[in-house]
Amino acid sequence: MSRPRIVVVGAGFGGLHTVRHLERRIPNGAADIALVAPNDYMLYSPLLPQVASGLLTPQSVAMSVHRLMKKTRFVPGYAVGVDTQDHTVVVRRPTGELAPVPYDRLVLAPGGLTREFDIPGLTEHAYGAKTLAEAVLLRDHVLGQLELANDSKDPIEREERCRFVVVGGGYTGVETAASLMRLCQEAAHLYPELRSVIRWHLVDIAPKVLPELGDRLGRKALNLLRNLGIEVKLKVTVREVTADKVVLTDGRALPCRTLIWTAGVSPSPLMETLGKPTMRGRLEVGADLSVPGEPDVFAIGDAAAVPNLSSAESAYCPPTAQYASRQAATVAQNVVNSILGRPLREFKHKDMGLVVDLSGSDALARIMQFDLSGLPALGVTRGYHVMSVPSTTARARIIANWGIRAVTGGEVARMGFADEGRPSSFVANEKVDYLDAESARKAGARLRENEEDRYGD
Ligand SMILES: Cc1cc2nc3c(=O)[nH]c(=O)nc-3n(C[C@H](O)[C@H](O)[C@H](O)COP(=O)(O)OP(=O)(O)OC[C@H]3O[C@@H](n4cnc5c(N)ncnc54)[C@H](O)[C@@H]3O)c2cc1C
Structure with a gap:
């Protein structure tokens, strides 16, 4: 040859x-x-939930392959x-x-x-959280729902728009629910009337969340999510989705216009x-x-x-x-x-372990069988991500974004990506x-x- x-x-x-x-x-x-x-970028997906919440800009987690390769031809x-x-x-x-x-x-x-299941309405109505476009769209959609709810006098519409259901208790579901819940809390400063109406649910068919973390840290994760105000429901999943409700397998029908599907790949x-x-x-x-x-x-x-x-x-x-x-x-x-x-x-x-960023100052990490929580876990989690991104430029962007957020707080303006006419379902997107x-x-x-x-x- x-x-x-x-x-x-x-x-x-x-x-x-x-x-x-x-x-x-x-x-x-x-x-x-x-x-x-x-796409001509490598997506650092572990930080996607932080893009969905607006903590990081999309560019921070999308690293140009042209900058990272020296002798390779790119075929789009x-x-x-x-x-x-x-x-x-x-x-x-x-x-x-x-x-x-x-x-x-x-x-x-x-x-x-994103793994599809044969659930009526899922492919038409569920949002994904796996691609960069989905993360950006999700943030816009969530903020859009709050804006519309704030503008409505109809209590039923308000309830539907302010309720969000995430399916999947793995790292994607847990981190996405936690980050978007915090985004809603930030936005709620602008919409005080919605504070008591905003509800986040995390459901999973498994008996625990984040099984990879082991029993002790898994329980801690559950408590952290509940303290954040997320209603976690285990051993149930979704039976049906429509434009304005999610029906669970325990028979509960949640009035809701946002189902985020993270139940596997x-x-x-x-x-x-x-x-x-x-x-x-x-x-x-x-x-x-x-x-x-x-x-x-x-x-x-x-x-x-x-x-x-x-x-x-x-x-x-x-x-x-x-x-x-x-x-x-x-x-x-x-x-x-x-x-x-x-x-x-x-x-x-x-296996070296797993790090989970629950946004804010909450994190959990299991490194070589050592369990960490609180600030040490946050330090390890953020340090791990910074070391793992393969580009110095991206590293600088990520650290700068975290720094800017710490000083200035979050930004809750929509970008207009989730407007009518754009595909939102993860099936159409992927x-x-x-x-x-x-x-x-x-x-x-x-x-x-x-x-x-x-x-x-
Ligand atoms: C939100 C989220 C959080 C995560 N958090 C963690 C974490 O904390 N820790 C961890 O270890 N893992 C995490 N993961 C999982 C991790 O991202 C994946 O395991 C990892 O990306 C798998 O690497 P891969 O190269 O197989 O696929 P990917 O990194 O997904 O890369 C696939 C590539 O193939 C391209 N592609 C797809 N189809 C084609 C095609 N037909 N032709 C050409 N190119 C194609 C894609 O565009 C992409 O560039 C997370 C995933 C998500 C979505």
């Missing part, structure tokens, strides 16, 4: 870190590296199919056209989407299109992160089922940023080893049309032919 073509799909924790490790390991000009992703678009026979990724460009991207080694790291549908074994949609890979039977294709992150060699409790690595970033280092090394014909390494990582293996093969062959006609061999 003269100049191997390495294609990485996805610019998140897995994909972007893979590219950066490859750039460090491969001498200048020794390989062509391409990164395929729909979604990978919608993979022709593994002819080693081609089919990319749908932002213009809607399909384009072929040939590879010698492929790393798939497309992450996941489903792996990118791209993984199923390969026609290879998957585990609940995650593409199965070996401990060396390669796809069995496809030695040139690797997969990591939330969309891959990676054997967890360091844990006796879970067979597969959890879908977290921590694991995706660590897998990136191993996969980059293995791509290089496979090109050089060297043996591949197995991925092993011991939808992409994928190709199955056969269609990808046909599209790949047709596209390669067109390219040859255009440019010659």
Whole structure:
């Protein structure tokens, strides 16, 4: 192979870190590296709830890939199919056209989407909290509801607009509910009549919130949420959603115009299109992160089922940023080893713990089995995020935003993104049309032919 073509799909924790490790390991000009992703930024999703509450600007958590990569070509678009026979990724460009991207080694790291459930009304009415656009939209929507409620004399409309239901007791749901509750408290200074009407609910089918934190910290999280004024309801979920109510499985009907759905992530549908074994949609890979039977294709992150060699409790690595970033280092090394014909390494990582920012000065952290709460946890949580963002510019922006907020307080003006006519449901926001293996093969062959006609061999 003269100049191997390495294609990485996805610019998140897995994909972007893979590219950066490859750039460090491969001498200048020794390989062509391409990164395929729909957006030209890496989203630092653990801080998204702080964007939803307006504590951080969207730019602080969206790091330009062009600034972070030195020798990699950026291909804008979604990978919608993979022709593994002819080693081609089919990319749908932002213009809607399909384009072929040939590879010698492929790393798939497309992450996941908000998980849908077969609940009447969910796909039409539920808001997501997973993408940057959703976080910005959510803030606008919540503030818009308060404004409209304040302007209404109808007590029923006021109640519906001032009630917010978050589904999911994991870190996304807990942090989103806590941050947006604080945003509402800040906004309520402007709307004193609404103070007693604003209600936040957090519901989960599980018997506890944040099970990853263990029993003691989990109970603490529950108390902190309740002290903040969030009504937490466990062992229930949503039975039905309409434009003006949420019906729970215990029969309670909550008059409400905002359901925020954070109940899990489903792996990118791209993984199923390969026609290879998957585990609940995650593409199965070996401990060396390669796809069995496809030695040139690797997969990591939330969309891959990676054997967890360091844990006796879970067979597969959890879908977290921590694991995706660590897998990136191993996969980059293995791509290089496979090109050089060297043996591949197995991925092993011991979980470091979890940090949860409940906004204000409340935080919880479990680091290497040490439990922290209060200010020490807040210090560790914020320090961890600052160290983990891969860009000095973003680091500076985040610290500056926290500093400005501490001095000036919060800002509660809407930006106008949640106005009529814009898609709000997470399904409309995150939808992409994928190709199955056969269609990808046909599209790949047709596209390669067109390219040859255009440019010659
Ligand atoms: C609100 C929130 C809070 C979180 N908090 C934490 C936390 O505190 N700690 C923690 O460890 N984890 C946290 N996570 C989880 C963490 O963000 C994920 O586990 C991590 O992002 C997974 O990395 P990834 O590379 O697999 O996917 P992602 O980081 O999601 O990256 C996927 C990339 O692929 C791109 N993409 C998607 N489809 C395609 C396609 N078809 N073609 C090309 N590109 C595509 C996306 O645009 C994106 O660039 C949180 C997640 C959310 C949403």
